Amino acid sequence: MKFYLRRIGFYAVTLWAAISLNFFIPRLLPGDPFTIIMAKLQRAGDISPQVENTIRLMLGAAEDKSIWEQYADYWANLFQGNLGVSVTQFPTPVTELIGDALPWTLGLVGTATVISFVLGIGLGALAGWKRGSWVDGLIPSTTMLQSLPYFWVALIFIFVFSVTLRWFPIIGGYDVFGFNGPEWTWAFVGSVIYHAFLPALTIVISSVGGWLLGMRNMMVSTLSEDYITTAEAKGLRPRRVFTTYAARNAAMPSLAGFGVSLGFVVAGSLVMEQVFTYPGIGKLMITAVRNNDYALMQGTFLVITLAVLAALFLMDVIYGFIDPRTRHHG
């Protein structure tokens, strides 16, 4: 129980830290949002005094509140589920924008990460099992994949598969030319899968190497454990030894790392979403950053952190199920 309490304490503190960081960074750094937005609009052309006034109102002239009062307000707002209003997407509340974007990121990154994890763990286990074999010999080359910049791969994919060969779409989470927004039809689902293919492939390619290597190394270590020898001496079928005795134990550390890695993948997919104009959180965040949309920036950052925490939590729970040692830690 104490273990879980500690974990919960950890989550609480992390959350608090992330949220506070979120609050303070924009305020401590220089730059006046009003000027910036004005400059942006002016670049686009004529700007009327009305609009100007509008913007002033929109940003809510920084009231003469101390930073701590603002901090308190910020928390109060958060608890009401209020993340403010996006300036770039005025007047949409940030929560709504995030709500629209989140399923896309979760769907894509989630699926891709799971695929990558399963693939990496599977191949890694095999490589460790048949070590010295060609699968094993393949391992070093996968590190190459890991070192490729995500966006570079994505751009090349688009160039090759979408523009030159025209096999895959160039933008969007679905066919934005054919559908007027998400709908629950098979055609739409098909379109979503079709559009997710290249982005997912990018994620898988760039992240599978890590899992593979980690699993392979763990597998090699695990295979010299006494319980593996015992299992073999028991005359168990190799498949059984492989799955229940070796792979399952070897996967433990990878599983534990899964939550954190999810965070990295979410982060990596920021850039990837940008490249594919994928309607997810990452792109939203970059839009926010590019437009100095503080509320949106804070909101997306918060959500990403929350997502990572949630993933960690989930992993804690799952890990508890899979590894009896944590379960009974008391």
Add this chain to the structure above:
Amino acid sequence: MAERRKRIPLTWSGKLVAGVVLVGGIILFAIVGPWVTQDPRSSDNPAMLPPEPGHWLGTTSLGYDTLAQLAEGARGSLLVGLIAGFIAIALALLIGVVGGYLRGWTDEFLSLVTGIWLVIPGLPLMIVIASYLEVRSLWVVALILGITGWPGAAVVLRSQARSLRVRDYVSAARVAGERTPRIILVEVLPNLLPLLAAQFLGAVLLAILGEAGLSYLGLGPNGSITWGTMLNEAYTGGALTRGAWWWFVPPGVMIALFGCGLSLINFAIDEVVNPKLRLAPAATKRVRKARRSGRDKLGRQEAAPAAADAPAAPGVDPHDDGDPHDDGDPTEQKEKVDA
């Protein structure tokens, strides 16, 4: 117990050789390249030349020589990587090793900080910080990458330091009257070296990739040439669609090659830290060889084909390195992989 093996020198395995050649080659390129190529900021060439003698990698839209830019970019990227790597490792060492060694509240606090920093997603944080910063020199970018890049290494080092802390030789040093800082520096740190090296290389790679990502988003270092800024310029200059692969592809390939080299070296280090990784595959190969030469009675009779490599016969086949005495501390390895 693991340290009994630690003294085994890095054997020059193929992987290590490949890694060192790659990394060394690229470093050499960064050092020598700018001397032998033209001024990377001289636009005094025709624009968008495809590769040809004199411009082995063609020119950019401004007429910069791509090879010269690549060489200068190697300096920039490596510099960012190294500085960020150093910062990250220094922080990781400070926070991980001190926490792991001292324990108690210090450790609790430091590992909480690490945990938080680990969870708060790095790239977004980097993006947010970078976007707020007005002037981003190479150093600033490296600093950002460094201060967001340490927690992974800190976790690994901490657990290792924790396990070293309870080693008898550390206790022995205390009994001998050594002071804590000296124990950390002289007794604990050298044993962390392989791990430290591995983490450092990882941090360097991460920083180089991070720099490329930031640059792609237009948040890279201003005023310097790195592989990241090259990619960014190639991208915004429409290199791909204009068919100027010689401008867009090489920086990415360089990053990948360098990363690959670092990973390969890390392989070798891993094999030092955890000898099983080296011994196990080697053992399998040796036995295969022995079988071919008929020295193994089991192998001789098993001349029948397929079975040789198939995992189908665990008794004959190879899932173990066989020396149960020399297991490193298993928890130690797990901790490493955990991170």
Add this chain to the structure above:
Amino acid sequence: MTATTTAGPLSSATHADYLEGLEPVLTAHDISIDYEVDPPVHAVRHASLTLHRGEILGLAGESGCGKTTLAYGLNRLLKPPAILRSGEVTFHDADGTDVDVVALRDDALRAFRWDKVSMVFQGAMNSLNPVISVRKQLHDVMTTHRPQMTRAARDERSAELLALVGVDPARLDSFAHELSGGMRQRVMIAMALALNPQVMIMDEPTTALDVVVQRGILREIMRLREQFRFAVVFITHDLPMLLEISDRIAVMRAGEIVEIDTAESIYTRAQHPYTRELLTAFPSLTGERGSFVRTGRSDETGPSAGTEKGDAS
């Protein structure tokens, strides 16, 4: 059939007497095992021994002399970089057939293992899979070798086995980390008994335990042996302990079996100097001090070459 073959180990006349009328269950002849490392390690050299039905054969020797390797060789568990240079292992089944163990392949080999010869390992503390329950691990054995058994039958047998080794059957659903070292050891022994094997190889099954617990387990093994009449190869470096429990003792040194004899002969009239050296390493608790300490007589330099391996076991 006699245990002494080739230029083999020393043994006394009483040994020969003792062997009269015993029925062999496992015969190993001229086993040589190498580790294909650089330089190659000849871990076992031309070792031959015969194990008889129902007997406890002790295998003693200092760390690294090849005891474990030999045991693995008997059960065909050698893994790279180990290779079997030469040797024959024959298992004389209770039904009268002889099994050439070295020639066994795949399914036949798997069917042979544990059913005929089971093993309790050196690191028995770590021989249980940490992530699945004791019950599952026991069932694994039965589902593999006795597929016809029903689930209920397996459950019943598992409970019976635990009871046999003095562990509460309620512990069936426990995981390894929830059991004490002694209990884990007992569970492993229970598992080794699961198929009523004719031979059980025990590789230092009690070294990690403290003397009191160790005693309990030894007792258990002896009792079970009396009950089920399986033969035991008991490996340890603790000669005094072997003397207490074994019928016969083989002493290994540097891969060779240098002496094999009845426990009594080994104690009272060991022939090989190495055996005698081993005996002195364990001063008598209640008897004289022997060459030991405070007498001024110092052989403190010990075997100067030492061995590189100080084994934790």
Add this chain to the structure above:
Amino acid sequence: AGCSGGDDNGDTGTGETGAPAAEGAATDRELVIWAGSQTPITANFNPYAVGVLHLANGGIYETLFNYNKVKDVDPTPMLAESSEWNADGTELTVKLRAGVTWNDGEAFTADDVVYSFTNETAKPSYLADAKAADDTTVVFSFDEPAFANEFAILGSTYIVPQHVFSTHEEDTGESAEGGEIKGLIAWANAESPVGTGPYLLDTTSNAAYTAKANPDYWGGAPKVASLRYVGIDANQSAEDLLTTGQIDWTTMFVPDPERITASGAYGYVNTPVDPTVLYTCANADLGCEGAQTDVAVRQALNLAIDRGTINEKAFVGLAKEISPTFALLGRDDKWIADGMPAESPQTADAAAAAKVLEDAGYTKDADGFYGKDGKPVELTLTSVDGWSDYNNAAKLIEEQARAAGLKVTASTISWNEFADARVSGDFELIMGGVVGTSIADPFQIYREWFTGDYTQKVGTALEPGEWNFSRYANDEVDAAVATASQTNDEAVKKEAYATVQKHIVEDLPYIPLVVNASQTFFNSTNYTGWPTEDDMYMFPPSWQGPSSGLILSKVGGTE
């Protein structure tokens, strides 16, 4: 003075043309447009809102007239048929088009026009009053001569339905900081916006929105039955979509337009209108610091720049020559005073630059860089990160300046810093843009970019609408601009402009570089009626309101 073209009597419209009539055949093929929207798209069709979507400006809401930014021609009458100034420029009478209805069926009236100029959100400060003289006439009155505001009133104010908008004046919304904002701007107008324009909003989503033809459009139902505006985040993606033929109309930078037009599927026009310059913080009296405050340095730099190369490499040869007078060459030629150089030099003249510097007492140091009184000239030239053409131009200028012995360091900065720097005056050189005038008259640039009224001391932020980033202040220029603003007499204005031009060409508070390209691509296979080189009836960009509305009403299918 009026801002309209060469019409002396101030009558800017005649009413006999105007009604846009679509050419070509009716088509059901959906016209796909990228007008610069990024995803997620937030439905907002309120022309007063910041995030208003492109369709609203011109497609749904219309102005009284449509001015052609690229040609010196009369504006096209839209909701108005004609307009007329009184002699002293304090009253503007507008005759409205009859028979126009809002797309909800209500009649369009003079009251709507009055409302569009007098509602709290829209009311301009210079407007004293607006009244409906009768059902189709509106009279605007001003306290001072307001010729200069003609375009703002007639060409850039969208006419909104009073019966709809007045019910939303009390709408409230939330500001970014959690405060409350109130009034029309808080309203998104996302449900069936009521306008007079050629299109009706159909569907909206995060990724795209669609519109269908307004069958009752006063100019006749558009031929293209439906439009789809998509959101695209990266230029590269848009270019890829263009390459693969998935967008029908877009205005964006493409370095090699031939690649896209080669297949013949796309038509293409390049309409450069916006000058690209170096802002220099020029006025030491107002607190500017740095070597560029010395006019000699600016002149030398001006001479050192090789505009031809810059255009060729940084702007891929797509930009146009700029006039140092800031009159748009081709369109505004008549305003260029005699004796003024028509265009800035296209090649570098290092010798001339050196002479200017040496005459001003600068000497070369050992490294070959000029300095004065032991202080080397060192200038930082900043440009906004990611504006690759500007970044590239800056790099080239660095090189070119070096060749002339001037040490200029190019560096990139973020938007924030750019915006802050130019507004506060804390910079030396910035690579920046000047907004080209929407009508064939450089007046607006002269007033807003060059006069002392439109600037502040360094350190004090410029107010929105003040564009004089260089802090240039010259009494003679100020006086000349004031004179020009009071008159609609071309001769008087021309004389005043000559004074202005004399000073700005010499003082170079903004060092002109090029007139930046504006490339529009359109699907000419399936559609006709686009503005082309031969018939540039409107400024063609897909993102420009209200002109894009006019274009949409003219486009038709090829079948």
Add this chain to the structure above:
Amino acid sequence: MSSLEVRHLVKDFKVRGGKLRAVNDVSFTLEPGRTIAVVGESGSGKSTVARMIAQLETPTSGEILLDGAPVARRGRALAVYRHQVQMVFQDPFASLNPYHTVAHHLERPLKIHGVAKGDALRPAVHGLLERVNLTPAEVYAAKQPHEMSGGQRQRVAIARALAPGARFLVADEPVSMLDVSIRLGVLNLLARLQREENLGVLYITHDLATARHFSDEIIVMYRGDVVERGPSDAVILDPQHDYTKTLLAAAPEPSRHGRLRDEVRAELAAGA
């Protein structure tokens, strides 16, 4: 009077779900030239006592007195204490830093405790090595731990403990990790040093036989408590406490070969 005295030592560890009393009220006095053996099963608190004496662990309560004076926990005074009281660890593989040479391991304590410095260091190191029979000393001084056998390493560990000039040595199972054939050598070395240099040795072991032969006095620990103490022969040959008896009964005794088998047979026969 010169002695190392331990009074009412108690040590509690915080463990999940509460406290664990690892050592409960242990007292004894160690005098130069004498050896006290502490025996007891695994987990009985032997090492904890040793670690408290070596100042690696802080007692929950109780005192450690050196020459009658309480021991300081830090600073100069602690250094003085360490000068006198040293420890030898169980695992010679773990107690030498694989990254340093034998010389390093010996020089440090010499320097720290001001026994020798500068030019005197080398001879001092060699002297130490010779005392533990690692000759030729120059050769051994230059070795890395992994180049030596377990017994040799344990000798280095002992030399290190002797370096500061310690009068009291705490040896925590100094031979249990060593191969059977070299255990005696190390123990004999310890015995000789103790005899020749008048060392006070606290010998911790679970091996009753060596405890008896090596020590003057035996303390039997059971779950943190001292259950029996006395002169070694008395404790071994005439145990009073039940636990000591169990322990003795469990210890294998070569002379009783075959005993266990016969016992079991007898039991079974009786049971049947």
